[in-house]
């Protein structure tokens with residue numbers, strides 16, 4: 001009998017905070033600036049330069065902690081983590097050791113956070129991944145390796161960096177994907193970080209081990225590096241977990257190693273074997289006093305936004321849309337505000353949701369809703385024109401296509417294209433009289449009980465009106481006249 005194995009995954013996520021300036025100096029935080037232009041003696045690590053704490057970074061970290069249900073103790077402090085850092089000349093990183101800002105907490109996973117193809121087969125629905133801690137530290141510089149030389153850009157050095165450490169409680173590649181998706185949502189919702197993995201604003205280290213089902217002791221932990229997207233994390237784990245299981249089944253013994261994910265190759269590749277755990281000789285940074293957190297937490301509480309999962313529930317209750325639609329809208333902060341603006345103006349919020357999720361999203365084909373010419377106001381105006389019968393649903397699609405291209409107001413487009421449906425009863429009544437007089441056969445059929453004959457007559461009226469008659473109104477008039 002072959003042994004069955006289970007995987008245990010823990011994630012360490014580094015998030016660059018969205019502050020104006022760096023963690024311990026007043027240099028600008030700016031992505032893509034000319035190398036080494038946002039630097040000073042503090043972030044260059046000059047001896048004797050003194051760090052000054054960025055309070056906004058503390059507030060944002062506390063906000064992340066509040067959103068994820070962490071405990072925040074009355075005091076936190078900063079420590080030096082000593083190590084040889086080629087990209088950090090002072091050779092220690094200011095981080096937090098035994099008194100981080102946030103401890104504990106959970107990341108609640110939900111169905112739509114999973115990869116699309118895995119949403120129907122979630123092993124543990126509504127699983128909550130416990131956190132160990134969230135602490136604050138400084139980012140290091142960035143090294144570039146060229147053909148014969150290497151260069152270091154210190155613009156990134158000293159950027160406030162939040163480290164979120166999960167318990168090893170993630171059981172699959174799909175759960176890791178969902179965990180990172182939720183974290184990214186929370187960061188964006190809180191205005192804590194733009195959390196763009198391509199820009200390195202959210203970076204993820206993965207620890208993964210496997211062990212036989214029914215055993216208690218964790219297997220040998222292997223670390224994965226170089227993961228540049230959430231789907232990349234999933235792909236790396238889908239490769240690495242079976243690799244470890246296969247290795248053990250063949251009688252091998254795994255070593256504690258660090259492996260690099262090669263996305264082109266679709267494999268993890270050995271980088272180095274860890275001989276021993278590092279001793280970083282942490283000690284309190286003598287240049288920084290411990291921090292009392294009460295004021296910071298109070299300020300963070302004032303900024304606490306509605307959480308994505310609360311917004312989803314509220315959308316269902318307030319606008320009567322389906323839980324699924326509410327979830328898709330709430331997953332994307334800008335899409336959810338767009339929806340809400342339009343839904344408040346339109347007569348039927350439900351059709352606002354439908355049009356956003358079908359027509360608008362497919363027209364956008366991946367580009368952000370903020371850049372689109374269809375304002376929430378014009379979408380609401382268009383849907384109301386359909387709702388009150390001014391134009392038909394099919395004409396609505398035509399107007400939408402034009403609106404998406406030109407951004408003109410729906411009413412203007414309807415007038416320019418001459419699409420307005422004729423609902424004016426006196427005009428329609430004379431059309432109906434004309435059609436009844438000209439078609440004695442179908443009229444007799446209808447009167448003798450073949451009610452479907454009315455469709456032919458409706459079609460004739462439609463023709464006379466050149467397609468502009470409101471079909472519901474024609475139906476009413478014809479029925480009334482034929483039953484008289």
Ligand code: ZN
Pocket residue numbers: 022025026027038039040041042043044158
């Ligand atoms: Zn600086």
Ligand code: MN
Pocket residue numbers: 014137163
């Ligand atoms: Mn770190």
